[in-house]
Amino acid sequence: MIEFKQFWYYLTRYIDGFLIAGILLLMFVGLTTLYSATGANLGKVCNQAINMLIALVIMWLIANIPLQQIMRLALPIYFLGMVLLIGVALFGEINNGARRWLDIGVTRIQPSELMKIAVPLMMAWYFDKHEITLRFRDYVGATLLLLLPVALILRQPDLGTALLIAVSGFYVLFLAGLSSRVILGSLITGLCSMPLLWSFMHDYQRRRITTLLDPSQDALGAGYHTIQSTIAIGSGGIVGKGWQNGTQTQLDFLPEQSTDFIFAVFSEEFGLVGNVLLLLLYLAIIGRCLVITANASTQFTRLIAGSITLTFFTYIFVNMGMVSGILPVVGVPLPLISYGGTSIVTMLLGFGILMSIKTHPKLVKT
Incomplete structure (x- = not known):
């Protein structure tokens, strides 16, 4: 029992409990939504789980590195x-x-x-x-x-x-x-x-901007993503259609439903209530990151912590705005929800730096 307590102490001593709890909750939401978005493709869900595990290990390693290094x-x-x-x-x-x-x-x-x-x-x-x-x-x-x-x-x-x-x-x-x-x-x-x-600008970049103003001008081309995603979000209503019951998703009308447009899948299945809860979870993580930024003791730690926090917010804002049709489609994943290993590793690497800032205050010059 004592050995387990020692092991747990050394495993978690440089991990911020509030932050890791929020991250794990988001990952659970991501895997659950991905299972539905891929048509119950367990192999893809397992691949994403492995990506998340690798990213968590990298986050833990970075969190254990003092800021001077x-x-x-x-x-x-x-x-x-x-x-x-x-x-x-x-x-x-x-x-x-x-x-x-x-x-x-x-x-x-x-x-x-x-x-x-x-x-x-x-x-x-x-x-x-x-x-x-x-x-x-x-x-x-x-x-x-x-x-x-x-x-x-x-x-x-x-x-x-x-x-x-x-x-x-x-x-x-x-x-x-x-x-x-x-x-x-x-x-x-x-x-x-x-x-x-x-x-x-390239032609495809111009089309993204003009399509934002009027998606119906190319309903089967550049405007297809925006039209189908907004239909999915609207059809979710207040409480959603239920897990794996979203018609836009299950009938394959929604493009890129496991990556950039996974928020539309979530919105259709869990509705406005689910979206509010998801936003509150994101806001809780951002709030914790801002606390870490405010308590940073040097110019370097304050700047890098603030940049990581605000960039995380930008990812959320741009993806949700893109899927909702208020921003151009630019291919930005929803943090810790969208399928893909590279974006998750990058995001958790940043969180690892934030945890190092939080848990190594005496090792940073004042």
């Missing part, structure tokens, strides 16, 4: 990610007109996923090094660290991932104290340059 990894991880992105540009595999994957012999990897953590980690490290003498030129330097990988990812092209990385980097800039006048000026400049940006 994570800080030392910021530059090498960023440099490795940039090398891999250049490798994708030169030697990457082309699928459906996009060059996003790199074959390294043993397996294929998507380096842009690594940059979702590497970019805010690097920017937080950069601001921590310049904390005492922080000037406007330091913000310019941090912006360059952000724009280089974003430009390479846009070239693939992968607009959704590029925007998410840009947003995560912006959160670091904002939390580091970037002037509101600069932010407002950049926003106005961006809006004024929209006609120019439109000319550089």
Whole structure:
């Protein structure tokens, strides 16, 4: 009995109990919804469970690493990610007109996923090094660290991932104290340059925007996803049709129902009540992450914790907005719910960093 208590102590001493409880609940919801979305495909559910288990192990390992060591990894991880992105540009595999994957012999990897953590980690490290003498030129330097990988990812092209990385980097800039006048000026400049940006967009990216305004203009093409997902959400009503009883899902009208549009499956089966409970669970996790951010003791920990938390919120907002038809379809998964191993590993790696910040306060400089 004593040995078990010791084992349990060493297993959980760097794990935040509230946060891990919320994560495990979301994973349970994800597996339950996935079982229905795949037509009771137990093999796919088991694969996802294995992905989750691997991600949990990675989260546990990161949570046990003191923050000084994570800080030392910021530059090498960023440099490795940039090398891999250049490798994708030169030697990457082309699928459906996009060059996003790199074959390294043993397996294929998507380096842009690594940059979702590497970019805010690097920017937080950069601001921590310049904390005492922080000037406007330091913000310019941090912006360059952000724009280089974003430009390479846009070239693939992968607009959704590029925007998410840009947003995560912006959160670091904002939390580091970037002037509101600069932010407002950049926003106005961006809006004024929209006609120019439109000319550089790919045809499929333009269709996503025009389809958002009127999905019926291409009901069997670009607008099909939005039309079917909104029908599924609306048909769920207040309490939903019940688990495995969603007609849009079970009759295969809903596309990408196990990945990007799994929220529509959940909405159809569990209705408004289920959506409210899911949102409350997400909000509880975000709230806990904000508490960890507020209690962070250094510039580095505050910036990386805040960026991870706000990026997690952005994933939720963009996916639900996309499925509900209020945002363009950009291929963003619903965190810890959608099928896919890479996104879950990336997300839990970030949560591992948050847990390390929470449980290693004495090991971080003050």
